[in-house]
Amino acid sequence: AMFKTDPVRPDAYREFERPLPEWFRGAALGIFVHWGPYSVPAWAEPTGELGAVPREEWYAHNPYAEWYANTMRIEGSPAQMHHERVHGGAPYDDFLDAWKAEDFDADEVLAVVAATGAGYFIPTTKHHDGVTLWDAPGTDGRNTVARGPRQDLIGAFADATRAAGLRFGVYYSGGLDWHFSGLPPIEHDDDPAPDDLAYAEYAHDHVIDLIDRYRPDILWGDIRWPVAGIEPGPKSLAHAFQTFYERVPDGVVNDRWGESHWDFRTSEYVHGTAVEVGEAWENTRGIGLSFGHNRNETNEHLLSAHEAVRLLVDVVSRGGNLLLNIGLEASGRIPELQRQTLEGIGVWNRHYGHAVVGARPEGRMPASDEPWIRWTRTDDAVHAVVDQTGPVRLPDPDRVLDESTARIGERHVTAERVDGGILVDVEDAVTPVAISFRTRD
Numbered sequence: 001a002m003f004k005t006d007p008v009r010p011d012a013y014r015e016f017e018r019p020l021p022e023w024f025r026g027a028a029l030g031i032f033v034h035w036g037p038y039s040v041p042a043w044a045e046p047t048g049e050l051g052a053v054p055r056e057e058w059y060a061h062n063p064y065a066e067w068y069a070n071t072m073r074i075e076g077s078p079a080q081m082h083h084e085r086v087h088g089g090a091p092y093d094d095f096l097d098a099w100k101a102e103d104f105d106a107d108e109v110l111a112v113v114a115a116t117g118a119g120y121f122i123p124t125t126k127h128h129d130g131v132t133l134w135d136a137p138g139t140d141g142r143n144t145v146a147r148g149p150r151q152d153l154i155g156a157f158a159d160a161t162r163a164a165g166l167r168f169g170v171y172y173s174g175g176l177d178w179h180f181s182g183l184p185p186i187e188h189d190d191d192p193a194p195d196d197l198a199y200a201e202y203a204h205d206h207v208i209d210l211i212d213r214y215r216p217d218i219l220w221g222d223i224r225w226p227v228a229g230i231e232p233g234p235k236s237l238a239h240a241f242q243t244f245y246e247r248v249p250d251g252v253v254n255d256r257w258g259e260s261h262w263d264f265r266t267s268e269y270v271h272g273t274a275v276e277v278g279e280a281w282e283n284t285r286g287i288g289l290s291f292g293h294n295r296n297e298t299n300e301h302l303l304s305a306h307e308a309v310r311l312l313v314d315v316v317s318r319g320g321n322l323l324l325n326i327g328l329e330a331s332g333r334i335p336e337l338q339r340q341t342l343e344g345i346g347v348w349n350r351h352y353g354h355a356v357v358g359a360r361p362e363g364r365m366p367a368s369d370e371p372w373i374r375w376t377r378t379d380d381a382v383h384a385v386v387d388q389t390g391p392v393r394l395p396d397p398d399r400v401l402d403e404s405t406a407r408i409g410e411r412h413v414t415a416e417r418v419d420g421g422i423l424v425d426v427e428d429a430v431t432p433v434a435i436s437f438r439t440r441d
C-alpha cells in the first residue's frame, strides 16, 4: 500500500535505535508549515477530516489543498472544474512562477510560532508536487531559488528558527513525487508510487543536502521511502540515517521512512491506537481540514484556540506531542483565522504551560470526559486540567498525594477531600484550568 504500513525494523536498521532525546519527548507542541505552489490556488473542498471522509470519496474531493496538483487532474472533480474555470486549465508549474512570497518574513512567522510555546518548527522542503523550497540537487531549476520566490526558503526558516531558540525540522515527501514519477493522478490508496532506484538515489541526495546545509534536528519523512532505497547501497536510506546521526547526534526521525527505522511514531488527525502508545509519538493535523492554505475554509472548519488547547492537553496526557500545522498564504502571511488560534494557544501556554511542557502521563487511565479532565505529571507535581470553573470535584483522589498543596498558576487554592473526590474552587479567566498538586519540594 502507498500509505505507511506499521513499519517493521529490518536488522540492517537496528543499529539506529536509541533512547528518545528529552528535548523532543518533553516539547509537547511543534508547529508545521505547508507552503508551496499549491498555496497560490489555495483551493480544495472542505470535505471533512481525514478519517471521517469515506476513502472512495477522498481523492476526487480531497480537503488537503496541498494535493491540488493531483485533485485537479482527476476527471470530473470539482477541483478540475475550478482549475478550468478560474485558471484556464494552465499547467500546474505556472503556480510556481506566480508564487511571489512578497510579504514573507521568516522572523515574523517564527515570532508567531515561538509565541505559541512550541519547542520545534518544521517546514515542508519538498511536498508531493516535487518542487523544492531550496536549490536541491537534480531539480533543474524547478525550485524556489530559481523560480517564483527566488529565495532559499529553507535557509531563511532554519536561521529564523534558531534565532527564536526553537529546534528545527525538515519535512520531506519521500513516498510521493508526482513530477519525478510522472504517474497518473492517485485515485485510490494503493495506486503506485515511485519505488525505483533512480528516484531513491535522487531523494537520498536531497536528504543528504538538507542535512549538510541546515543541520535539522528532525527528519520528518512522509508516506514512506522508495523500496529500492531500503536495500544496502552507497545511496541507501541507511547511509542517509548514518549521515544524519553523525551530524546531529540528538536528532530524531519519524516513522514514515518505510520498513526501516523510527525514533517516534506519528498519527494524522485520527488517533491511531497502534501509534499512540508510550511516550515516543506525535499527532499531527492542520488547524483546519487541510495542511496547505485553503481559501474555502471558514471558522466552522478550523480548531478554535480552546479546541486546540484541549487537543494539546489530551495528547500530552497520553504521552505524545502535538504537531499543529499552519498553511501559509502564497504571500508568506499567516491566514488571519489560523493566527487567532495560534495566539490563543500562546495565551494558554503562558498561563499553564508548566502542566504540559516536560510533562508525561500521570500514570493512570485517561481521565473522564464528562466532565472533561486530563491529568499530567511533571518532575515536581501532578496536574489536573479541567475545562470548567466554580466548584470542581476531581475524581480519583488517590492521584493526589497532598491536596493542601493545590495551586492554580501561582495562586494557592483550597482543596478538600469529600466523599471520594477532591473539591477545588476553580476561578480563572483562562480555561481549561490546570490545578497543580506538588509531589515534592
Ligand SMILES: CC(=O)NC[C@H]1N[C@@H](C)[C@@H](O)[C@@H](O)[C@@H]1O
Residues within 6 Å of the ligand: 003, 004, 064, 066, 067, 222, 223, 256, 268, 284, 291
Ligand atoms: C498518513 C500519511 O502518509 N499522510 C500523508 C499526508 N501527510 C500530511 C502531513 C500532509 O503532508 C499530506 O499532504 C500528506 O499526503
